[in-house]
Amino acid sequence: MAEPTQRTPSRDLEGALIDAAERVLVREGLRGLTVRAVATEAGVAPQGVYNRFGSKHGLVAAVLVRGFDGLAASTRADDGTDATERLRSSGRSYRRFALAHPQHYEAMFGSGVSPADRAAASTDDLTAHASAAFDVLVTEVSRAMDAGVLRRDDPREIASVFWAAVHGAVALELAGITKTADPDTSYERLLVALTAGLG
Amino acid sequence: MAEPTQRTPSRDLEGALIDAAERVLVREGLRGLTVRAVATEAGVAPQGVYNRFGSKHGLVAAVLVRGFDGLAASTRADDGTDATERLRSSGRSYRRFALAHPQHYEAMFGSGVSPADRAAASTDDLTAHASAAFDVLVTEVSRAMDAGVLRRDDPREIASVFWAAVHGAVALELAGITKTADPDTSYERLLVALTAGLG
Numbered sequence: 428m429a430e431p432t433q434r435t436p437s438r439d440l441e442g443a444l445i446d447a448a449e450r451v452l453v454r455e456g457l458r459g460l461t462v463r464a465v466a467t468e469a470g471v472a473p474q475g476v477y478n479r480f481g482s483k484h485g486l487v488a489a490v491l492v493r494g495f496d497g498l499a500a501s502t503r504a505d506d507g508t509d510a511t512e513r514l515r516s517s518g519r520s521y522r523r524f525a526l527a528h529p530q531h532y533e534a535m536f537g538s539g540v541s542p543a544d545r546a547a548a549s550t551d552d553l554t555a556h557a558s559a560a561f562d563v564l565v566t567e568v569s570r571a572m573d574a575g576v577l578r579r580d581d582p583r584e585i586a587s588v589f590w591a592a593v594h595g596a597v598a599l600e601l602a603g604i605t606k607t608a609d610p611d612t613s614y615e616r617l618l619v620a621l622t623a624g625l626g
Numbered sequence: 627m628a629e630p631t632q633r634t635p636s637r638d639l640e641g642a643l644i645d646a647a648e649r650v651l652v653r654e655g656l657r658g659l660t661v662r663a664v665a666t667e668a669g670v671a672p673q674g675v676y677n678r679f680g681s682k683h684g685l686v687a688a689v690l691v692r693g694f695d696g697l698a699a700s701t702r703a704d705d706g707t708d709a710t711e712r713l714r715s716s717g718r719s720y721r722r723f724a725l726a727h728p729q730h731y732e733a734m735f736g737s738g739v740s741p742a743d744r745a746a747a748s749t750d751d752l753t754a755h756a757s758a759a760f761d762v763l764v765t766e767v768s769r770a771m772d773a774g775v776l777r778r779d780d781p782r783e784i785a786s787v788f789w790a791a792v793h794g795a796v797a798l799e800l801a802g803i804t805k806t807a808d809p810d811t812s813y814e815r816l817l818v819a820l821t822a823g824l825g
Contacts, residue, residue, distance in 0.1 A: 538738050540738075542801065583805065588815050590794075594798060595791050623822070625819045
């Protein structure tokens with residue numbers, strides 16, 4: 428998902444392996460994301476993947492870093508004067524990201540990943556990128572408080588409430604068990620209710 | 627989870643098999659809920675389980691019916707005069723049910739169950755019980771509209787917005803990836819924001 432930047436040959440190989448891992452994730456889901464499958468996809472020996480990522484967990488972490496970076500880039504709101512609209516727009520982008528990258532989203536936040544597997548794939552680097560993605564929302568919430576459209580409060584706590592709610596709508600939609608007749612309208616109602624209710 | 631009612635011997639066996647299935651689900655998760663495991667747990671031959679439930683999917687459906695009945699019973703608000711408080715109380719009970727029955731909750735709504743597996747386990751009976759559980763919330767939302775504490779609107783649509791939001795908070799908490807320092811307080815903030823924002 429990331430845009431290529433200037434890379435050393437070693438970085439190029441690492442990037443190519445993560446590209447291959449993302450294709451495997453999209454095609455086969457998180458359970459299919461094995462060192463062997465990624466090596467085959469990338470046309471290298473499994474040892475080449477182990478050398479770079481240590482294990483399947485290291486590979487998953489590298490893919491998740493891409494996911495969190497993509498989410499962060501998506502949800503950073505466009506500049507605009509209306510703080511309420513910025514926050515809602517960030518919420519809309521969050522859903523668009525999830526619907527466009529359902530396998531990444533499930534791997535990042537889904538309940539199909541056990542806490543043990545989540546802990547095993549966790550690295551300092553991954554934690555930093557995940558925090559940075561959440562911080563995009565915290566920043567939007569802070570701006571909305573500064574603009575007086577959300578009540579003054581701890582921005583991280585209010586961002587966590589906002590996130591929980593949008594995650595729920597997105598998760599039910601991805602699982603195909605939403606109860607609404609029209610997910611677009613329903614999601615918009617949720618964003619309006621949240622910004623109003625936290626305002 | 628269901629309270630025993632007067633049963634014929636045949637009903638007794640069915641109930642005992644579902645009891646066994648619930649114990650297997652709690653101990654081993656949905657993936658461990660197989661005909662063989664339930665037969666062993668109940669001390670019967672696998673054929674006894676097949677005769678009663680047809681397949682693993684029939685067994686899962688029977689357990690999910692128990693889950694939805696338990697959720698419906700939990701979230702039916704106590705009688706009270708304050709409609710806002712009734713709705714929030716129903717939301718609190720929803721979370722308590724999920725935290726007390728995480729394996730049931732995951733099987734009912736989790737993203738770890740593929741849409742194909744969900745469809746395979748679906749029966750008319752299960753759909754009816756799942757709808758009845760959602761209708762408890764729809765009824766609470768209708769009452770809140772009648773009392774003038776929620777804006778007049780389609781109660782099913784507003785209930786679906788409310789459900790999505792509380793599901794999100796509960797799902798992140800169960801997955802151990804909530805961003806709040808205090809899930810109790812955060813959930814209460816969400817309920818207050820929703821009832822205010824939809825009011």
